[in-house]
Amino acid sequence: MTRILLPSNVVPIHYDVEIVPRVSALAFKGRSTITIKVLEPTSIITLNSVELEFEATELRSSHGVRTGTPAMDAGSQRVNLHFDELVEPGIYDLAINYLGKINESAEGLFITRYDTAAGPRHMLLTQFEAVAARRFMPCWDEPAHKATFTVSVAASANETVLSNMPIERTEASESGFRLVRFQRTPVMSCYLLFLCVGELDRLETNAGGVAVSVLSRAGSSHKGQFALESAVKLLEYYNDYFGTPYPLPKLDLLAAPGGGGFSAMENWGAILYFETSLLIDPMLSTESDRQRVFVVVAHEMAHQWFGNLVTMQWWDNLWLNEGFASWMENKATDKFYPQWMMWLQSESARQRAMKQDSRATTHPVVQEIESGEQADQAFDDITYQKGQAVIRMLENYVGEDVFRQGVRTYMKRYAYKNTVTDDLWAELTAAGAKDIKTIADDFTLQAGVPLISVEGAANVGDAVKLSVRQSRFGLDVESRKPLVWHVPVIVASVRGDKPATSIITSSLESMQADVAGTLPIKINYGQGAYYRSKYSGESFQQLAGAFDQLAPGDQLGLLYDVWSLGEAGESPIAAYLDLTRQIKVDAHTVIWSQVIETLLSIDGLYWGLGGRQRFDEFAIGILKPAFARIGWDRRSGEADNVAVLREQLIGALGRLGDRAVIDEAQTRFAGSLAHPDDPGSLPSSIRQPVLRVVGLRSDLSVYDRLYELAKATVDPVAKDQYFMALAGARNTDLAARSLDIALGKDPATATGPTMISRVAGENAPLAWTFVLSHLKELNAKLDAMQRVTFVPSIGALGLDASILKQLREFIDVNVPEANKAQVERFYTGMAFRLSVREKRIPEIDAWLAASS
Numbered sequence: 001m002t003r004i005l006l007p008s009n010v011v012p013i014h015y016d017v018e019i020v021p022r023v024s025a026l027a028f029k030g031r032s033t034i035t036i037k038v039l040e041p042t043s044i045i046t047l048n049s050v051e052l053e054f055e056a057t058e059l060r061s062s063h064g065v066r067t068g069t070p071a072m073d074a075g076s077q078r079v080n081l082h083f084d085e086l087v088e089p090g091i092y093d094l095a096i097n098y099l100g101k102i103n104e105s106a107e108g109l110f111i112t113r114y115d116t117a118a119g120p121r122h123m124l125l126t127q128f129e130a131v132a133a134r135r136f137m138p139c140w141d142e143p144a145h146k147a148t149f150t151v152s153v154a155a156s157a158n159e160t161v162l163s164n165m166p167i168e169r170t171e172a173s174e175s176g177f178r179l180v181r182f183q184r185t186p187v188m189s190c191y192l193l194f195l196c197v198g199e200l201d202r203l204e205t206n207a208g209g210v211a212v213s214v215l216s217r218a219g220s221s222h223k224g225q226f227a228l229e230s231a232v233k234l235l236e237y238y239n240d241y242f243g244t245p246y247p248l249p250k251l252d253l254l255a256a257p258g259g260g261g262f263s264a265m266e267n268w269g270a271i272l273y274f275e276t277s278l279l280i281d282p283m284l285s286t287e288s289d290r291q292r293v294f295v296v297v298a299h300e301m302a303h304q305w306f307g308n309l310v311t312m313q314w315w316d317n318l319w320l321n322e323g324f325a326s327w328m329e330n331k332a333t334d335k336f337y338p339q340w341m342m343w344l345q346s347e348s349a350r351q352r353a354m355k356q357d358s359r360a361t362t363h364p365v366v367q368e369i370e371s372g373e374q375a376d377q378a379f380d381d382i383t384y385q386k387g388q389a390v391i392r393m394l395e396n397y398v399g400e401d402v403f404r405q406g407v408r409t410y411m412k413r414y415a416y417k418n419t420v421t422d423d424l425w426a427e428l429t430a431a432g433a434k435d436i437k438t439i440a441d442d443f444t445l446q447a448g449v450p451l452i453s454v455e456g457a458a459n460v461g462d463a464v465k466l467s468v469r470q471s472r473f474g475l476d477v478e479s480r481k482p483l484v485w486h487v488p489v490i491v492a493s494v495r496g497d498k499p500a501t502s503i504i505t506s507s508l509e510s511m512q513a514d515v516a517g518t519l520p521i522k523i524n525y526g527q528g529a530y531y532r533s534k535y536s537g538e539s540f541q542q543l544a545g546a547f548d549q550l551a552p553g554d555q556l557g558l559l560y561d562v563w564s565l566g567e568a569g570e571s572p573i574a575a576y577l578d579l580t581r582q583i584k585v586d587a588h589t590v591i592w593s594q595v596i597e598t599l600l601s602i603d604g605l606y607w608g609l610g611g612r613q614r615f616d617e618f619a620i621g622i623l624k625p626a627f628a629r630i631g632w633d634r635r636s637g638e639a640d641n642v643a644v645l646r647e648q649l650i651g652a653l654g655r656l657g658d659r660a661v662i663d664e665a666q667t668r669f670a671g672s673l674a675h676p677d678d679p680g681s682l683p684s685s686i687r688q689p690v691l692r693v694v695g696l697r698s699d700l701s702v703y704d705r706l707y708e709l710a711k712a713t714v715d716p717v718a719k720d721q722y723f724m725a726l727a728g729a730r731n732t733d734l735a736a737r738s739l740d741i742a743l744g745k746d747p748a749t750a751t752g753p754t755m756i757s758r759v760a761g762e763n764a765p766l767a768w769t770f771v772l773s774h775l776k777e778l779n780a781k782l783d784a785m786q787r788v789t790f791v792p793s794i795g796a797l798g799l800d801a802s803i804l805k806q807l808r809e810f811i812d813v814n815v816p817e818a819n820k821a822q823v824e825r826f827y828t829g830m831a832f833r834l835s836v837r838e839k840r841i842p843e844i845d846a847w848l849a850a851s852s
Helices: 221-242 287-302 319-336 347-357 372-378 381-398 400-414 421-430 436-445 537-545 552-567 574-580 589-605 612-630 640-656 659-674 684-696 700-712 716-727 732-742 751-762 764-773 775-779 790-795 801-814 817-851
Strands: 010-022 027-038 042-048 053-061 064-067 069-073 078-087 090-101 108-116 119-127 148-155 160-163 167-172 178-182 195-198 200-207 210-217 250-256 270-274 310-312 417-419 449-460 463-473 487-493 501-505 511-516 521-523 532-535
Touching (some): 027 042, 108 716, 119 250, 148 160, 148 195, 160 200, 200 221, 210 221, 221 250, 221 319, 250 287, 270 287, 287 319, 287 640, 310 319, 310 400, 319 381, 319 421, 347 552, 347 589, 347 817, 381 400, 381 436, 417 421, 421 436, 436 487, 449 521, 463 487, 463 501, 463 521, 487 511, 501 511, 521 537, 532 537, 537 574, 552 589, 552 817, 574 817, 589 612, 589 817, 612 640, 640 684, 659 684, 684 716, 716 732, 716 751, 764 790, 775 790, 790 801, 801 817
Parallel strands (some): 210 250, 250 270, 310 417, 449 532
Antiparallel strands (some): 010 027, 027 090, 042 078, 069 078, 148 178, 160 195, 167 178, 200 210, 449 463, 463 511, 487 521
16 A cells, blocks of 8 residues: 655754634634755645645745745645745745634644533643644644644633643733743654643642643642642653653643543643543542543553654554553553552453454554545554553563563664654564564564464373464454464463463464463463463363462453353353353452443343343342442442442443342432532442433433433533433433434533433434434534544444444445445444344353253
């Protein structure tokens, strides 16, 4: 595939950008002076621009000033500046005056609106990844075109302004505004530039000479304390790990009201988060919210090195940014909060990537991206979660010390530069990571999931004679085409304390190995590698019989593999259901989380089928003893993950129809209405799951009360919680009302699409029909990353063959050819779920009948 790149004959050196917003008109005036280097004689200078109206263009040098004539090419998102005379090689200043749009959705310069006790307020923000800097200024909007930036913005006296660097100076501007100018940035890619104008509070401290701040809407600064403390810890840890100190004088973490198709954006020195990913409100936030804040802060701060200091050359290597930040978010969290067991908590996301990677619509981690306009399709679970899993596997294989040394030399060698994946492998190899490129190439340059099968295992003396075979795990014909990987396989005896054995499988032939200890044995011991595990009948029975003796990670891996093999028809689905009956009530919380996730998935497959009640009664019987053990209220000294499990159990039992949980949730909600000023009436630890259960089971009167609360509540987070509760209503008439509300003016712009997704979770056909009828209104609320994928994602939640046909037609007619690979996964995912429903639900029904 040929990349579509800007011409290489002119490159930017520095941008000096001045912005004057006109919020009432949703527009802004821009003036950009770009210092450029012309490398070859040319009469045309080409750069990126989208929805910018050029007023004047001049090319300045010591030889004089020349006027350029812009010719816009909307299809390629470029502008060609034509000059009457040939521009010779040299340094020039390209000065452009232009007009731009302030968007309502999160792309380019955008506005987010929110309520306060004093009335409506707004905040101006920018979001440029992947290729939206061109909506803010004419630029070379490709990651390899690094440059420095100075930004100036007109703002009123009561507004705080924020950009990548500290303020350099402030001066009077037109109509009583002040013009705020920021210091020059380091060399960086366009997509990392940032600007914010709004009424903000600041929490600030100093960490090793760096000013670290959390900024949030006025009156909410106290909610940023946990994030600030987390950022200070992480900055010290990352400085040490990467061996290169954070290079900017300040690090701002900004909490913005609203939302988009993303949680946060790693702008260098000025990270944008939406509030729920940064702030902890003691009245509204749960323990899972707190853990998520730390993880997201860790992810975005890791980008200050992986992505910002060292940037991928092109979007096909996006995983160098996102896979590594995803890996580091868990590594850092595990260092400071090992009791959260974040590697295991994140296993669900890795399994999601494996499911995508097991279909024909998968792609390699390093994928081909033709143009910047297609870059959004790289932001998926393969890039993030498979990327993370491969990195962890490689680190386990070569050792933490060697891996860290390679990363450190990589950071030093390529600081302020761009790289490709092989640059990293070269540094790791030089650090002593033998054979890493061979293994890494197999997992990053080809798609798919290896399947390692235990074909035989027998006790021989004080060892186990093991026979394993490699193949490919797939959910459709295309994804079962043979491939070969070099797979690091760690295997150990479950009983005793014998050391694990490490082998490499590298062919489709059977491989034998001796493993110290006795049967049973477990492959992917420690659950640190990226492959599926399958055991022959006898080996599986032995391992299942020793389930209680497995470490939590190995229990988790076994559960996920057995379920996935059952879905695919590679083993009986009953094997998973049998395992659930072996789980003890005091099993680790991550094990219960996996069971909850899978049981709810099965419950969803029963939509519209007569056997749903019988299955739900079974699922309630599995989960209820675990909930009885931990109860409704958080206890003093309780482990953090128990609080997370409580949230999950309340939500799951409410959805499955447990009458006691539903009644108690409704009682507690009613009590909170009677005593709204008493935080104990609906504690933050259970607030969100209670609201979800109440919304799910609501009748008209409860629904109306939730709607009143949503409209009357000022706090944006609390408002969204009520709107999400409304959207979860199972009653179809109420769900239809929620869809109308979602596209109305009551919820925030970004909340509407999220509400529609929530409606689809319980009423997929209704939501699908609605989005097809309201495409124009819906697109106005979606950001660039959502526009291609959102509607297909709603259709894919259905369980009706007629909707599958409609989804096929929608993709064929409405999705541009360049983006079809990105959305085909929704079609194949829905087709697979329909297949599982058809083939596996009868098996589950038979198992339930035999087990009753």
